[in-house]
């Protein structure tokens with residue numbers, strides 16, 4: 113991997129000059145000057161349309177951004193990423209969540225060993241376990257089938273499975289799924305208070321099996337379970353997902369109930385591994401497999417498509433344009449689907465834990481901005497909450513609008529209204545409303561005497577950027593592609609910013625100090 117300070121590239125100098133010359137150009141004039149702008153700036157991939165026409169860019173901007181990608185040698189970094197090189201250099205690990213969803217026959221080598229057979233073996237184990245639990249063949253200690261599943265984990269061992277289970281609710285089977293994550297004891301009590309230990313399965317998920325929250329919650333739950341059952345019954349109700357097999361055994365989990373994962377899978381990228389066991393239990397293994405296929409297809413698009421037609425590449429570069437030239441500090445994710453209500457919290461960890469870094473790959477402090485603040489909530493709700501600030505506030509906040517052409521229950525009336533709002537928002541942000549237009553509105557409304565006082569408040573500057581990601585339908589496969597799209601973006605932006613995206617030392621200090629406080633108070 114090349115080690116380049118992006119601000120030292122020729123492309124950066126060109127972008128700086130170009131920014132100064134064009135920063136005030138209005139989206140309205142960009143659309144007026146090119147009647148085909150929407151088509152020119154749309155990438156089609158499977159059931160996806162990535163429309164980036166409502167961004168403050170021109171062909172010239174894109175050319176310089178693509179030059180930047182070439183100058184930092186994104187292509188060779190991609191080869192290192194996909195081939196299992198130890199690109200997580202600070203932890204001396206490969207970064208291979210892409211191998212977990214690899215559907216091709218190609219080998220993926222880590223330290224000279226092909227990891228694909230192990231991956232397939234664990235997938236088979238997940239499949240047969242899922243089938244046993246879902247069919248009711250897996251029996252609890254009083255010979256009853258499982259009705260409830262509790263995922264005990266935090267961070268990457270919680271957010272991904274929780275978000276996918278919520279997103280794929282439509283595809284869910286009869287199992288009731290619960291998540292316990294917070295060290296707050298009230299969280300665990302609220303979850304277990306209505307559970308029957310005879311019919312509940314606990315999935316303890318922790319890559320390291322050292323995380324304070326997860327071990328505390330698991331211990332509390334085991335104690336609660338043992339109030340009605342005996343130690344030998346634990347094997348029928350507790351399974352674990354971890355790389356740390358020794359500690360899992362010490363916790364009392366039966367060897368057959370351990371689902372392994374590998375240290376070349378980062379926690380926040382782990383839902384594709386055995387960490388996705390709760391997903392598989394919730395929607396069945398075939399749907400879990402479709403999720404993997406969707407992600408694989410996005411990886412293939414990323415790997416094989418020329419940069420100028422490559423959705424993750426183009427949209428990552430546009431993100432750099434806003435962060436480093438327009439100095440935007442936040443990005444908002446607006447899915448127009450209630451099912452995707454947990455997407456923004458999930459992406460907060462994926463993106464902010466990865467690219468929230470201020471030291472470059474040489475170990476020097478960076479003198480430019482890196483990872484942005486990610487936030488968001490579903491539309492149309494968000495329109496009645498925070499969208500005012502996007503439309504008329506002082507901050508420039510690039511937005512991703514994610515919508516579906518079809519709803520899952522097929523109610524056309526609702527869906528037409530939802531999508532009308534979706535398109536209206538992107539249009540309003542881009543076009544705004546001029547003083548003249550606002551004046552005419554007030555006149556038409558007959559508010560003649562109020563025109564002078566109200567006019568300034570009725571003006572929308574517009575020129576607020578957004579990207580429209582329009583997808584046929586929310587399915588396990590399309591969801592897999594969507595998540596993988598954001599994962600590719602994380603990698604690309606990390607390469608351009610010359611930072612290490614796959615460690616997270618920034619979470620350690622708080623953990624150390626919490627232990628110190630805990631010991632002081634004992």
Ligand SMILES: O=P(O)(O)OC[C@H]1O[C@H](O)[C@H](O)[C@@H](O)[C@@H]1O
Pocket residue numbers: 266267268269317318319320321322323326379380465616619
């Ligand atoms: O899966 P675990 O080892 O329990 O880790 C759970 C989480 O805790 C850590 O503090 C990291 O910041 C996260 O990246 C990780 O996902």
